[in-house]
Amino acid sequence: MSSRRDFLQAFLGAPLALGACARGSKSRPVHGELVDSLESRGHGLRDEAVLPMPESEGDLLDVVVVGGGVAGLSARARLSKAGLRVALVEADGVLGGTAKCGENQGGMHPWGAHYVTAPLAESTAMVRLLEEVGVVVGRTPSGDVALAEECVVRAPEERLFHLGHWEEGLYPRAGASADDLAELERFRSHVRELAARRDGSGRRPFIAPLGLASSDADVLALDGITMDTWLAREGYRSARLRWLVDYACRDDFGLRVEATSAWAALFYFAARSGPGGEPRAVIPWPEGNGRLVAHLAQKGAGELWLRSFVRRIAFAEDGSETRVLVADGAGDRHVLRARRVVLAVPRFIGQRIVDGLAGQGSLVEAPSYGSWVVANLTLSNTFLKDEPPIAWDNVIHASPSLGYVSARHQLDARSPYVPLTHYYALCDADPKAVREKLLAIDHAGWCDVVLRDLEGAHPRIRDHVERIDVLRWGHAMVRPIPGVRTAAARGDGQRPFRSVHFAHTELSAVALFEEAFWHGTRAAEEVIEALGRPLVSELGR
Amino acid sequence: MNDGSFARDSEASAATTVTGARPSLLFLNVFLLATCGLVYELLAGTLASYVLGDSVTQFSLVIGLYLSAMGVGAWFSRHLDEPLAARFVDVELGVALFGGLSAPMLFLATSHVRLFPVLLYGIVAVVGILVGLELPLLMRILEGRVQFRDLVSRIFTFDYLGSLAASLLFPLLCVPKLGLVRTAVVFGLLNASVALWCSYLLADAIPPRRLQGLRLRAFAVLALLVGVLAGADAIVKHGEEQVYADEIVYAQSTPYQRLVVTRNRAGFQLFLNGNLQFSSADEYRYHEALVHPAYALRPGAKRVLVLGGGDGLAMREVLKNPSLEAATLVDIDPAMTNLPHAYPPLAQLNGHAFDDPRVTVVHDDAMAWLSESATRPRFDLAIVDFPDPNQFALGKLYTTRFYNLLRGALTPGAPVVVQASSPLFSREAYWCIVRTLEAAGFFARPYQAHVPSFGPWGYVLASTAPFETPTHLPSWLEGKLRFLDDPTLGALFVIPRDLGPMEVAVNRLDNQALVRYYENAWHRWQ
Numbered sequence A: 001m002s003s004r005r006d007f008l009q010a011f012l013g014a015p016l017a018l019g020a021c022a023r024g025s026k027s028r029p030v031h032g033e034l035v036d037s038l039e040s041r042g043h044g045l046r047d048e049a050v051l052p053m054p055e056s057e058g059d060l061l062d063v064v065v066v067g068g069g070v071a072g073l074s075a076r077a078r079l080s081k082a083g084l085r086v087a088l089v090e091a092d093g094v095l096g097g098t099a100k101c102g103e104n105q106g107g108m109h110p111w112g113a114h115y116v117t118a119p120l121a122e123s124t125a126m127v128r129l130l131e132e133v134g135v136v137v138g139r140t141p142s143g144d145v146a147l148a149e150e151c152v153v154r155a156p157e158e159r160l161f162h163l164g165h166w167e168e169g170l171y172p173r174a175g176a177s178a179d180d181l182a183e184l185e186r187f188r189s190h191v192r193e194l195a196a197r198r199d200g201s202g203r204r205p206f207i208a209p210l211g212l213a214s215s216d217a218d219v220l221a222l223d224g225i226t227m228d229t230w231l232a233r234e235g236y237r238s239a240r241l242r243w244l245v246d247y248a249c250r251d252d253f254g255l256r257v258e259a260t261s262a263w264a265a266l267f268y269f270a271a272r273s274g275p276g277g278e279p280r281a282v283i284p285w286p287e288g289n290g291r292l293v294a295h296l297a298q299k300g301a302g303e304l305w306l307r308s309f310v311r312r313i314a315f316a317e318d319g320s321e322t323r324v325l326v327a328d329g330a331g332d333r334h335v336l337r338a339r340r341v342v343l344a345v346p347r348f349i350g351q352r353i354v355d356g357l358a359g360q361g362s363l364v365e366a367p368s369y370g371s372w373v374v375a376n377l378t379l380s381n382t383f384l385k386d387e388p389p390i391a392w393d394n395v396i397h398a399s400p401s402l403g404y405v406s407a408r409h410q411l412d413a414r415s416p417y418v419p420l421t422h423y424y425a426l427c428d429a430d431p432k433a434v435r436e437k438l439l440a441i442d443h444a445g446w447c448d449v450v451l452r453d454l455e456g457a458h459p460r461i462r463d464h465v466e467r468i469d470v471l472r473w474g475h476a477m478v479r480p481i482p483g484v485r486t487a488a489a490r491g492d493g494q495r496p497f498r499s500v501h502f503a504h505t506e507l508s509a510v511a512l513f514e515e516a517f518w519h520g521t522r523a524a525e526e527v528i529e530a531l532g533r534p535l536v537s538e539l540g541r
Numbered sequence B: 001m002n003d004g005s006f007a008r009d010s011e012a013s014a015a016t017t018v019t020g021a022r023p024s025l026l027f028l029n030v031f032l033l034a035t036c037g038l039v040y041e042l043l044a045g046t047l048a049s050y051v052l053g054d055s056v057t058q059f060s061l062v063i064g065l066y067l068s069a070m071g072v073g074a075w076f077s078r079h080l081d082e083p084l085a086a087r088f089v090d091v092e093l094g095v096a097l098f099g100g101l102s103a104p105m106l107f108l109a110t111s112h113v114r115l116f117p118v119l120l121y122g123i124v125a126v127v128g129i130l131v132g133l134e135l136p137l138l139m140r141i142l143e144g145r146v147q148f149r150d151l152v153s154r155i156f157t158f159d160y161l162g163s164l165a166a167s168l169l170f171p172l173l174c175v176p177k178l179g180l181v182r183t184a185v186v187f188g189l190l191n192a193s194v195a196l197w198c199s200y201l202l203a204d205a206i207p208p209r210r211l212q213g214l215r216l217r218a219f220a221v222l223a224l225l226v227g228v229l230a231g232a233d234a235i236v237k238h239g240e241e242q243v244y245a246d247e248i249v250y251a252q253s254t255p256y257q258r259l260v261v262t263r264n265r266a267g268f269q270l271f272l273n274g275n276l277q278f279s280s281a282d283e284y285r286y287h288e289a290l291v292h293p294a295y296a297l298r299p300g301a302k303r304v305l306v307l308g309g310g311d312g313l314a315m316r317e318v319l320k321n322p323s324l325e326a327a328t329l330v331d332i333d334p335a336m337t338n339l340p341h342a343y344p345p346l347a348q349l350n351g352h353a354f355d356d357p358r359v360t361v362v363h364d365d366a367m368a369w370l371s372e373s374a375t376r377p378r379f380d381l382a383i384v385d386f387p388d389p390n391q392f393a394l395g396k397l398y399t400t401r402f403y404n405l406l407r408g409a410l411t412p413g414a415p416v417v418v419q420a421s422s423p424l425f426s427r428e429a430y431w432c433i434v435r436t437l438e439a440a441g442f443f444a445r446p447y448q449a450h451v452p453s454f455g456p457w458g459y460v461l462a463s464t465a466p467f468e469t470p471t472h473l474p475s476w477l478e479g480k481l482r483f484l485d486d487p488t489l490g491a492l493f494v495i496p497r498d499l500g501p502m503e504v505a506v507n508r509l510d511n512q513a514l515v516r517y518y519e520n521a522w523h524r525w526q
């Protein structure tokens, strides 16, 4: 009991935890499982010894892509299109990385990334990709993208459980004073103003992908301070506005407002605003960005090594080839020979596997990574009976979690189940300590945290639970603390190292599909050029 | 009762004595008690079939449980000893308390799926046991005072007569005039009054020390019930009872909705989630106006699609067309299209439409079904008859997305009619449906008909090709209609000033504007 109280307290705060334990709610065990994560599998990455690289007689490939997340898959698709021979190695059993999805009796559900924002017309590669999957269906008379109605998030989009009631939208409205609302309006026009800015060549300072953004000095300067400081500097005092901004930082970056770069926090709002400052539509799929992962996977060709871990990348002395040492699911070792490598994994992993990469200093050499826990709850649809209509995004004001999205929201199906995906970003200052704490908690423990959290808004939720599956992301996403964007804007970490080209969302300092897609495509185009193939860039910059 | 023990006590010596004049008054009490007892049983059966559905099963279960619990009570009565009269009054007070509070408690529990049956059968059992104690106790009290053969004959006569009274009063007076909750409380009050009265009738058989306590308890029960009666309105407001002024003859909860059929002198009515769908008295107006203006545009339609309309009444009108070859009806809820089987008067009313060989019934979400239209032959006329858009799950069936999918299921220029709620009650919602059809590329023409159960009712006739307002009904409808004729048809398309067009948004999946308009109207009219 005491250990249960300890971790409930650690993740939900003392009042909730004490409440739970005082009531002594002997929670009955919940079905489900703890889904594998990179950290829990442990691939001996921490071994100091450099593994021997056996000789290999295998074919010489054009490219080996390391990592089957969005960046790796985007690179593979682009390389295949250019007619190159590619192999992709992915440590996990499925493709997608932090954008992967899963499936159970309740249907498909995300394990990480769950939506993209409607692309701006100038984001041509994203527009094309979304045309291919039937989301973008044309242009509006004003030149903006026209979206397929069924793909846009359905109403009601978001709601907040605040002071005992659900309110529409995420701003805690009940009891707001005139001053609060005036500040909210001022903040909004601030954001509108930032979103409306254009540089000499018509580029916006805030756009995903950032490869298309202008680099206004005063906007980049925002990366020098935290959002907290910025709010104070601009005279924002409303606790409600601060909550909204803090929620945005936690939701997008897994950081508190005190730790987030002001540039990143403003990016959250401004990059999601249309040409006139109006909010952009959100595009969720029941399986989250798993839909785009499947599409990218099907666009690429060549060998796929799943459940296979790249342990070392070494270079032939004469520079003629690169050797990639792969440990497959059975523990057997293989060597892949390639002319070039696209490294689509976080830098902290790259440093450990690429010969000579450690010590090639840059600000993003060791970006800070936060931990997240994602729980997929499958509820019986009796849950809906006594509930107000569920929204796509459902947030609990008093909770340290991010609330949940419901995949059911986008479906016409008559499923007897309601799938909820619950997100919890561990925003503590010391990511390493948190990671250890997190990995020490088992399935039952985390179910307890999740249910206890949701009981704040749904007191009877336990009655409807069929199963809960949990994934603990030890290194979920890069944390945009001040300074990271400045380094990214310099292009730190993007320049190739010998025959290795880098592609990962962290190179933009924010974790977004658009960034991973951009860097994957960008790295692939570098390779195409390096191998002397004709190139017509698809990046649209 | 309140001492909780039925153990023999030392007052056994206080022999029961009843004076000669009183037994006849006691027989009147038997009559009243029997009435109360049966009323509680009927209440339980009604509430059970109303909340849990399947009235046959629920009534059998309730009656069976009640009678067997009475047996338990009767068997147990032998363990009760003197002073019997005091025990009798306590038992009466118990019946009054549990019976009187039965419906209020059950009403408050209707939304608790798990609690409700437990509470229901618990109350039925307790009341049954207590009622089972009544007659054996009374017979023992009167034993030796009245000739045994007279005693048995009178007690049972009054008992059965009381039941008759209950069975007549309950449907004719209680449910229509008082409603279920008040009925229970009123009979509880009657029951408690009888108990109090008995404490006077049997005063000389009750030890004086006990008399005061008994009467105090009786007054306490009476006071409690009076309090509940005063609060009955509040209780009923939480339940659905007020919606159903009439007798409920069929009720079922399905995964999609709650079906309730009520009956009154005018006929029967179907409610979905508490909203009236039709009344058999005037549904012909609604359904003739729904189907035939579209037929007037395409009298030779061969393949007709009906979306919603699981009661089969629109289908009845569709089948009047002699050149019809195939009609497909898509309704999400199998329980709905099965209703004509479960409740035969509906089968009669829809002319056994679902038995017609031209009809195919599909159980699917209409939106999901339409999205697979590409592989199916197209329809040359469509009737869209969904419940009013009072929730998001229904609102999506009125969106541009839905109408775009519908267009894909139709031959070019096929007429479509959409039931569009009340232009009086929710004028914005009505015009929102018109505008949404237009936004989805249809030429739309609003019209309305007067249906007494609903007031003025709105429809939209639409087609992907421009069309003239229809003025002539198909010749094959000659003599087959009660409401429409050519002049009436033309008049449907005249929209009075107070129902005229409004500035409204288009209903899309991502704004669900229609549900919001409808909700606002609802708040305005409440």
Ligand SMILES: Cc1cc2nc3c(=O)[nH]c(=O)nc-3n(C[C@H](O)[C@H](O)[C@H](O)COP(=O)(O)OP(=O)(O)OC[C@H]3O[C@@H](n4cnc5c(N)ncnc54)[C@H](O)[C@@H]3O)c2cc1C
Residues within 6 Å of the ligand: A038, A066, A067, A068, A069, A070, A071, A072, A089, A090, A091, A092, A095, A096, A097, A098, A099, A111, A112, A113, A114, A115, A116, A289, A308, A309, A310, A311, A344, A345, A346, A349, A353, A372, A374, A473, A476, A477, A503, A504, A505, A506, A510, A511, A512, A513, A514, A516
């Ligand atoms: C919980 C969560 C929610 C998110 N929500 C959203 C969202 O809603 N919208 C959005 O746009 N973005 C979201 N993101 C961010 C988004 O997932 C990323 O921006 C993007 O998908 C990252 O793709 P990537 O390819 O750059 O990196 P990753 O997803 O990190 O992919 C790296 C891949 O490399 C593999 N790998 C690592 N080391 C090795 C090795 N040595 N050998 C072989 N393979 C290896 C990993 O298994 C992984 O599959 C979310 C992220 C998380 C964690």
